[in-house]
Structure formats: structure tokens, C-alpha cells
Amino acid sequence: MRLKLAYLGVVLVWTTTPLGVKWSSDGLSFVLGVTARMSIGLACLLLLMLATRQRLAFHRAARWTYLAVTVQLYLSMLITYWAAQFIPSGWLSVIFGLSPFMTAFMAAAFLKERSLGWLKVSAYLLGFAGLMVMFLSALDLNEQALLGVAGMLLSTLIHSASAVWVKRIDARLPAVQQITGGLLCALPLYLVSWYVLDHGRLPAEVPEKTLYAIVYLGTVATTLGFALYYYLLSRMPATNVAMINLMTPLLSLLLGYGVNQEPLTLKIAIGTGLIMTALLIHEAADRRQRFKTVCSG
Numbered sequence: 001m002r003l004k005l006a007y008l009g010v011v012l013v014w015t016t017t018p019l020g021v022k023w024s025s026d027g028l029s030f031v032l033g034v035t036a037r038m039s040i041g042l043a044c045l046l047l048l049m050l051a052t053r054q055r056l057a058f059h060r061a062a063r064w065t066y067l068a069v070t071v072q073l074y075l076s077m078l079i080t081y082w083a084a085q086f087i088p089s090g091w092l093s094v095i096f097g098l099s100p101f102m103t104a105f106m107a108a109a110f111l112k113e114r115s116l117g118w119l120k121v122s123a124y125l126l127g128f129a130g131l132m133v134m135f136l137s138a139l140d141l142n143e144q145a146l147l148g149v150a151g152m153l154l155s156t157l158i159h160s161a162s163a164v165w166v167k168r169i170d171a172r173l174p175a176v177q178q179i180t181g182g183l184l185c186a187l188p189l190y191l192v193s194w195y196v197l198d199h200g201r202l203p204a205e206v207p208e209k210t211l212y213a214i215v216y217l218g219t220v221a222t223t224l225g226f227a228l229y230y231y232l233l234s235r236m237p238a239t240n241v242a243m244i245n246l247m248t249p250l251l252s253l254l255l256g257y258g259v260n261q262e263p264l265t266l267k268i269a270i271g272t273g274l275i276m277t278a279l280l281i282h283e284a285a286d287r288r289q290r291f292k293t294v295c296s297g
Contacts, residue, residue: 003232003235006228006231006232007232007244009224009225009228010225010228010229010232010244011244011247011248011251013220013221013224013225013228014093014225014244014248014252015093015247015248015251015252015255016216016221016252016255017093017217017221017225018084018089018090018091018092018093018252018256019089019090019252019255019256019259019260020213020216020217020221021033021080021081021084021089021092021213021217022084022088022089022092022256022260023209023210023212023213023260024036024037024081024210024213024214024217025081025084025085025210026207026209026210026213027203027205027206027207027210028203028206028210029194029197029198029201030081030082030084030085031078031081031190031193031194031197031198032194032198032201032202032203033081033210033214034077034078034081034190035187035190035191035193035194036214036218037214037217037218037222038073038077038183038186038187038190038218038222039187039190039218040214040215040217040218040219040222041183041217041218041219041222041223042180042183042184042187043218044218044219044222044223045176045179045180045183045222045223046180048176048223048227049176049177049180052176054174054176054177056177056180056181056184057171057173057177059171061169061170061171062171062173062177062181064169064171065166065169065171065173065178065181065182066178066181066182066184066185067185068162068165068166068169068182069162069166069178069179069181069182069185070182070185070186070189071158071161071162071165072158072159072162072163072182073179073182073183073186074185074186074189074190075158076155076156076158076159076162077155078190078193079151079152079154079155079158080092080151080152080155082151083147083148083149083150083151083152083155084148085144085148086142086144086145086147086148086151087138087141087145087148087149087152088253088256088260088262088263089252089255089256089260089262090249090252090253090254090255090256090257090262090264091134091148091149091152091253091268092152092252093248093249093252093253094134094249094252094253094271094272094275095131095134095149095152095153095156096152096155096156096159096249097245097249097275097276097279098127098131098153098156098275099156099159099160099163100245100279100282101123101124101127101278101282102156102157102160102161103160103163103164104120104282106160106161106164107164107167110164110168119281119282119284119285119288120281120282120285122281123278123279123281123282123285124278124282125278126274126275126277126278126281127274127275127278127279127282129274130270130271130272130273130274130275130277130278131153131271131275132271133267133270133271133274134149134268134271134272134275135149136267136271137265137267137268137271140265140267141263166178175226175227175229176226176227179222179226245279246276246279246280246283249272249275249276250272250276253268253272
């Protein structure tokens, strides 16, 4: 029962996070929205470490890990918040769904993992086709939407590179320590960015919806979401956990359409369908490869 509730919790968090990102910048700058979220998230993580009596490791591998995590928590997230200004919230989740493909290519190059095969090549081609349809959908909206898609694609690439870098360092740190150490490095960068890009200005009034979104992202998405995710990873096969990536993009699109009146056209549905099909094929190829490895071993 606990596993089912944790699984449902991760699905809900990942489904609602894109809309939270969109709402958290309503009425204030995107850089202030993400800075406020990370400030709350770091405070919650430090309290969690204090409650669980964990201490940050500071050996060489740990320091490199924090740097690698900082790249994702600062650079990738900052670009995500910038891109969210121009595209519907559901698109954030759909384009982020391409991260397994990017990670597979980089893992093959830097970790010498066997990531290719005819099934996976087919998945990559389908994913690329889906991305092209999303670009066409952006053109139907406006030119800025095209910038948003390109920005989100860059953010996903940086996120995947950070994940491969952490894997290559292989410091074997608990997830909470990785995130906390990364946020301790990332938050000063956010504060500097806020001062430079927004001149350190605070709005006279923050819309209630925006405030709730920031608090939700800081406390639930950043803290509880990660905790539940790594809880599942420690108790379920990774393949079952990975299936969450197949559900959240579609759910995020529907949530944005129903709650935020975001467009849901035939092109968007086709592009999303191609990317989701590509992810299914990619997952099937992973399972087949693991099965062959077990049988040959």
C-alpha cells in the first residue's frame, strides 16, 4: 500500500510541476519565481537533513557531485523557467520526455554504455519526429513559442548531461545530500542572477495563485517529490519507476488544457503521441537488453 501511494504521489507531483512552474512566475519575473522556489526548497532540505541527522560529505568526489548537480539545479532550471514564459505548461513535460534519448547518447559516449540497437534507433527517430511536430505547433502559436521550445530542449540537454556527469563521478551519496549540496551551490547563483537580471526588485504585491505555486514547488515538488522518487527506486525495479515518464506528459497536457485553458491541437496531440511511442519503444529495448544480459550471464 505504501509503494502504491508513493508511486501515485510521484505521478501527481511530476504532473503538476509544469503548471506550478508556469503559475509561479505570474505577476513577477521568472528569475524571482525560481529563486524563491529554490530558497524554500533548500530550507526544507536542510530541515530534513537535520531531522534525519545527516551530514554533507565534503570529500573530493562529493564536491564534484555537488558541482554536477548545480549545473542541473541552476542552469537547466533557470532556462526552464525562462522557456515557460512562452509555451504551454504541458509542453515542458513533453519535451523533457526526450531526456532518456539524450542521456542514452551521452552515456554511450562517456560511460561506454551500450545504448544503441535497431529498436533504440527507431525510438530516437520517432522522438525526433515528435519534436519536429512540436516545433510546427509552436509556429502556429507565435515566434516566441519557438524560442520556448528551443529553450526547453536546451534545458533538457543540460539536465541529461548533469545526470551522466553524476553517474560518471559515482560518489554514491544519498539523494538528499546530492540535492542539498547542489542547492547550497546553486542558490547564491540564483540570488546573483536575480540581482543582475531583475535588479533585486521585489513586487509590491504577489498574486495569491503565484504565492501558492512557489510554496508548492519549494516544499512538495523539490522536497517531497525527490524523497518519494528515491524511495520508489530503492524498493521497485527501475523499469517500473521509469514508466512514470510515460504518464506525466499526457497528464500535464490535459491538466494545462483543463485548468489553465492551454491549447490542445491535433499537431500537439500527434507530437506528444510520437514522443510517448518513442519512449515506449526505448523502454522495451532497455528491457530486452537487460533480459539478454541476464540470460548470457
